[in-house]
Amino acid sequence: MLIINDLSIHYKSKQGDNPVICHLSFQLQEGESLAILGPSGCGKSTLINALAGSLAAESGTMEFAARDQGYPLSPKQHKIGLIPQNCGLLPWKTVRENCLLPLKIRKEYHKNKHTQELNRLSKALNIQDILNKYPNELSGGQLQRSAIARAFLLEPDLLLMDEPFSALDEITRAEARELFLRVWKYQKPTTILVTHSIEEALYLGNILSVMDAQGGNIKYQKNNPYFGQLYPDHADYLTAKQILRQQLVTKEEGMDTFE
Amino acid sequence: MLIINDLSIHYKSKQGDNPVICHLSFQLQEGESLAILGPSGCGKSTLINALAGSLAAESGTMEFAARDQGYPLSPKQHKIGLIPQNCGLLPWKTVRENCLLPLKIRKEYHKNKHTQELNRLSKALNIQDILNKYPNELSGGQLQRSAIARAFLLEPDLLLMDEPFSALDEITRAEARELFLRVWKYQKPTTILVTHSIEEALYLGNILSVMDAQGGNIKYQKNNPYFGQLYPDHADYLTAKQILRQQLVTKEEGMDTFE
Amino acid sequence: KADNKSTNTNASTNAPKPSKEAASENVTNAPETTAAPSAKTVLRIGMMSSYDVIPYVMINELGLADKYNLDLQLEVFTSAKDRDAAFLAGELDGVLTDYIGVCIYQNADFDVKITGITDGDYVLVAGKSSGITSMNDIKGKSIAISQNTLIDYTLDQILAKNSMESDSVVKEIVPRIPDRVELLRNNKIDLGLLPEPFASIVLNDGAVYLGSANDIGLYPAVSAFTKKVLDEKSEAVRDLYLAYNEAVAYINKTDISSYEDIVIKTVGYPEEMKGQITIEPFRESKLPPREDVESAIAWASKKELCSSDLTYEQMVYDVYSK
Amino acid sequence: MIFVQGFLSINLIWLIAFLLTDTPVIPNPLRVYQSFAIVLKDHMLIHILYSLRRIGAGLAISLIIGVPAGILLAYSRRANRILYPLIYFSYPIPKTALLPIAMLLLGMRDGSKVVIMVLVIVFQVIVSVRDSIQAIDKTMYQFIKSTGAGNLAIIRHVTLPAILPQLLTSLRVSLGAAVSILFFVEGYGTTYGMGYYILDAWSRINYIEMYIGIITIAVIGFLLFVSIDYLAYRICKWSYTGSSL
Amino acid sequence: MIFVQGFLSINLIWLIAFLLTDTPVIPNPLRVYQSFAIVLKDHMLIHILYSLRRIGAGLAISLIIGVPAGILLAYSRRANRILYPLIYFSYPIPKTALLPIAMLLLGMRDGSKVVIMVLVIVFQVIVSVRDSIQAIDKTMYQFIKSTGAGNLAIIRHVTLPAILPQLLTSLRVSLGAAVSILFFVEGYGTTYGMGYYILDAWSRINYIEMYIGIITIAVIGFLLFVSIDYLAYRICKWSYTGSSL
Numbered sequence A, B: 001m002l003i004i005n006d007l008s009i010h011y012k013s014k015q016g017d018n019p020v021i022c023h024l025s026f027q028l029q030e031g032e033s034l035a036i037l038g039p040s041g042c043g044k045s046t047l048i049n050a051l052a053g054s055l056a057a058e059s060g061t062m063e064f065a066a067r068d069q070g071y072p073l074s075p076k077q078h079k080i081g082l083i084p085q086n087c088g089l090l091p092w093k094t095v096r097e098n099c100l101l102p103l104k105i106r107k108e109y110h111k112n113k114h115t116q117e118l119n120r121l122s123k124a125l126n127i128q129d130i131l132n133k134y135p136n137e138l139s140g141g142q143l144q145r146s147a148i149a150r151a152f153l154l155e156p157d158l159l160l161m162d163e164p165f166s167a168l169d170e171i172t173r174a175e176a177r178e179l180f181l182r183v184w185k186y187q188k189p190t191t192i193l194v195t196h197s198i199e200e201a202l203y204l205g206n207i208l209s210v211m212d213a214q215g216g217n218i219k220y221q222k223n224n225p226y227f228g229q230l231y232p233d234h235a236d237y238l239t240a241k242q243i244l245r246q247q248l249v250t251k252e253e254g255m256d257t258f259e
Numbered sequence C: 001k002a003d004n005k006s007t008n009t010n011a012s013t014n015a016p017k018p019s020k021e022a023a024s025e026n027v028t029n030a031p032e033t034t035a036a037p038s039a040k041t042v043l044r045i046g047m048m049s050s051y052d053v054i055p056y057v058m059i060n061e062l063g064l065a066d067k068y069n070l071d072l073q074l075e076v077f078t079s080a081k082d083r084d085a086a087f088l089a090g091e092l093d094g095v096l097t098d099y100i101g102v103c104i105y106q107n108a109d110f111d112v113k114i115t116g117i118t119d120g121d122y123v124l125v126a127g128k129s130s131g132i133t134s135m136n137d138i139k140g141k142s143i144a145i146s147q148n149t150l151i152d153y154t155l156d157q158i159l160a161k162n163s164m165e166s167d168s169v170v171k172e173i174v175p176r177i178p179d180r181v182e183l184l185r186n187n188k189i190d191l192g193l194l195p196e197p198f199a200s201i202v203l204n205d206g207a208v209y210l211g212s213a214n215d216i217g218l219y220p221a222v223s224a225f226t227k228k229v230l231d232e233k234s235e236a237v238r239d240l241y242l243a244y245n246e247a248v249a250y251i252n253k254t255d256i257s258s259y260e261d262i263v264i265k266t267v268g269y270p271e272e273m274k275g276q277i278t279i280e281p282f283r284e285s286k287l288p289p290r291e292d293v294e295s296a297i298a299w300a301s302k303k304e305l306c307s308s309d310l311t312y313e314q315m316v317y318d319v320y321s322k
Numbered sequence D, E: 001m002i003f004v005q006g007f008l009s010i011n012l013i014w015l016i017a018f019l020l021t022d023t024p025v026i027p028n029p030l031r032v033y034q035s036f037a038i039v040l041k042d043h044m045l046i047h048i049l050y051s052l053r054r055i056g057a058g059l060a061i062s063l064i065i066g067v068p069a070g071i072l073l074a075y076s077r078r079a080n081r082i083l084y085p086l087i088y089f090s091y092p093i094p095k096t097a098l099l100p101i102a103m104l105l106l107g108m109r110d111g112s113k114v115v116i117m118v119l120v121i122v123f124q125v126i127v128s129v130r131d132s133i134q135a136i137d138k139t140m141y142q143f144i145k146s147t148g149a150g151n152l153a154i155i156r157h158v159t160l161p162a163i164l165p166q167l168l169t170s171l172r173v174s175l176g177a178a179v180s181i182l183f184f185v186e187g188y189g190t191t192y193g194m195g196y197y198i199l200d201a202w203s204r205i206n207y208i209e210m211y212i213g214i215i216t217i218a219v220i221g222f223l224l225f226v227s228i229d230y231l232a233y234r235i236c237k238w239s240y241t242g243s244s245l
Ligand SMILES: Nc1ncnc2c1ncn2[C@@H]1O[C@H](COP(=O)(O)OP(=O)(O)OP(=O)(O)O)[C@@H](O)[C@H]1O
Pocket: A011, A012, A013, A018, A020, A038, A039, A040, A041, A042, A043, A044, A045, A046, A047, A085, B130, B136, B137, B138, B139, B140, B141, B142, B167, B169, D241, D242, D243, D244
């Protein structure tokens, strides 16, 4: 179970403090998948980075319990799988080395098992041919697929995905979504998925939430009955989509600024 | 008019030559908007970079005529607006400086006119508040919107957009698409748009094409009757989407690799 | 002990070996060595490669060091500052230096005593194309010297002997002697006050001889040891001077051809000068005359290099006194 | 503040060394500072100004030659073919051994001094400019090329800002080298400059004055270093932003 | 090939200089090469080995001290508070002026020689390691932190690879400095080493031998430089890929 309590995150810069997330609190049961939508620049990546331990919080607590490991949430204690928005592959390691790095750092690397597993994943993501290439030789979508393979290979307890499928073509994206669902069903990691696609959120999140444009709070949260269902012809599905879209519209800016 | 003739592009690396585009030829009339779809890693960004003059072609010619300027296509001769896949903002310049840089380099900068124009664009893209920030202080979507503003500000003859809206939430994306249509209708730049969204291609391209997974050739090309129409309830629209999706599926990999 | 071989100046193998018997014949006072022959006393002497060094090298070459049961290590330095640094650091027992050097040591509370004299001349020369032919022409001309050294002192003495002030020539500081030679040869400077072998080199080249330290009876170079070493190894130091005198006797009596290669290598004459080198007779080691030392103290104290209270007795030490 | 800290810690080390050893080589720091006042009348300021002028000239000329040479070497294949072997061959030559040549060609005054200094520093600048250009991420050039920027515009807008941090590092390192070499070139043909001051004191075995000279150089160097840091902070503003990690 | 080119171009410059001036300071290069054979019997190889050993020891110790110190300085706020002023204060001190102290503590053999060399080089290494770490893109750390990597793992997987290109640059620059300083430290307490060889020839006004020594140093330095370049090419493979621009 993930418990975020009164979390505040600022960016310090010369022009002064920039408070991005103010007093955010929410909970997520173990093994649930939360899809977060939100206007660009609202603080989704900031939240993901804070959960991943790469950004220090101003105040507040983040607690996580899985497989009887204790809180507070910490990358040292817990197995966190991260797909950052910029993919975050280290340029001096090949894709294969990048994928195995988290395992090696956690000293959980078993040659046989993980070679096999990586092969399976890279086949599913169609990146077998680029495993020995360096990141600067890859296309945007190839980078993203490598980051996905790396996160899934770790079999994490907490899976954080920041727009993981944004640079993929529709076919590859559909395959990657299926892959995620299979991984999720099998390993049941507690998941937070940041996405800009409402359809994707409805397909991959069993809880949906929308982040506020200012203050980084969750302004809408709902269980999702359409989780895992592709193109349901339920009439309510379109309504749900419409509601989410409306939640994304912020007061200040709307179609009317188009003048 | 843009004429690509027998274009081949290789990446040289230690493991040997990697031919990405082989003998590609196509033409685009002046003022048309070509939407390119294609599987991830097929060579779309490579083509865009070659057209933008930042990647040398192995062989073949690229010619462009607009406003009576002569060929061959060259960034020195022609005004090329580029939105690279990684946004390509220089980290040591603020967003404002980045936006004005192409104008200053082309010695076309008029303080009054362009300040006003940039204000209009940044209002439409909702980036007024970040104009004085440096790129490393921005979110993914903010970076992308800055790159869009920069390209549109230049009023280019040839507009090259590599997945320009991929990191934007649905509302912002819709606004940005509208902005593009308005810019396009007003300035009529010859446009090439790379996108992974079939809907986006149908909305923003008056010609649609799909790139082959291997060899970087255009395997499907068609005029688009639905250009500029949002959610047409034409039955043929769904068929057109279906056809494009089928074109994207490559032989080797399909749903069946999901085992 | 193993590395003394690398620092002892050894004659090259193709040089004719000076006969040891010849040297032994001159021995009048057999050394009264009390230490066992196996325990040789180590004496480390720092020096700059120059003419004064010849007798010291010959001590090793003639086997006199063994005879006196000495392990004489001659350390050659390329700069006086490095030599002084090593001396102060206790890496050396003694040095070949000069009056002014000892004044400076004394001023730094570093108790160094003059224990003997060494021989070397400093020749005032004028550049070939400087137009200077005699001492009368040198007023206002430039000369390359080092500052606060015996060269500086000797120059002032020569000038005084010719009734000129110290500032009647323009003194340019050039620390390395080879550079002074080069400036002189290329007419960038008018005068030089040079030791051997540089004096011979420029004179061969057409430079004009104007005078020398020895001409005016000045022999400012000395050998010196720290008081500490003199107290601890007094016998060894005395033996060294006995050996020195024997080497000097050998040099003065023997034709230069039998040890010319050693001289060339030690002093650094160019190979081309082989056969033209002349050796002035060396003097036996003794304490320097009181007037000379006191005159040097007076000069040094005027330059604020030492206090004027320094006395002859503080400066010298008679190794034969004990 | 930082200054005081560094100053005190060095002096502490010095004092301990003084107490542990007992030779004139390491004098009592307190005695050195006592003598400071007496020595200040030795035209210390003039010495400092002379040295600063030489360092300034040496650094400026090295940058003026080294930065364009480094850029040329990194970008032009032809220049690289000609200059690369020349530079790699001349770099290891001990420049101080060229003193006789420098003296004969340029005299014993500031000409030869600055030339020797430049010969020592300019290669460091060239090598580090070239290396840092080669380390620039290639994607940095993609956009600027599409604007039709010429070589000069690319250098101005991409190359120079990208290598600026490393250039400042190189400036720091060169400053250190310039101070060292001062010590060599002020040994001849001058009676002014901090190098002369220290060498003169050393040759007189006046370790008190020698340490006064060393401390003065250290203080000046420290101030120059801190100015470079401040400069870096001002110029490379962008790299200090968004660094909450 | 490169070697031959550099060699020839230097010699061409030299020959022109010889023809233009007429002083023994610039001898005829042809005469120098003629004398090479005669001089080789002067145990040149031993001289080279002695110098290489000193350079090797100096560089190795400087890296062993400098890299961790630079890393500490860049990452630890506390270490920075203590070391920053100390380093900025000691860097400009002319290290050669510390020779008396070095000799006092370590004698006049290789101990003091290597220490002086290390004192000169180690600050360059520290400063450039610190600066290059500060220039690392902050986003590089984001992923590795999420894996729960400790400080050592971060240094191993992110810091060291990221600064490696600059570290090699720093090694090149330091190599140049080490060769220069050789020339100073081999002036005392030894009769072997290239520095001694050149100084000895210089003091005997034997310019032929002096130039033979200088050329030998240049050739050795060149070879070391090329090895570093080759090393860079092998180790930093990733930065040479995808560079079709
Ligand atoms: N390193 C940084 N320094 C300062 N401000 C930052 C930094 N990173 C992000 N910001 C600011 O914080 C806010 C939130 O950024 P964040 O990246 O979390 O947005 P996001 O929700 O992920 O947006 P997007 O959907 O565009 O990726 C933005 O306004 C951004 O300008």
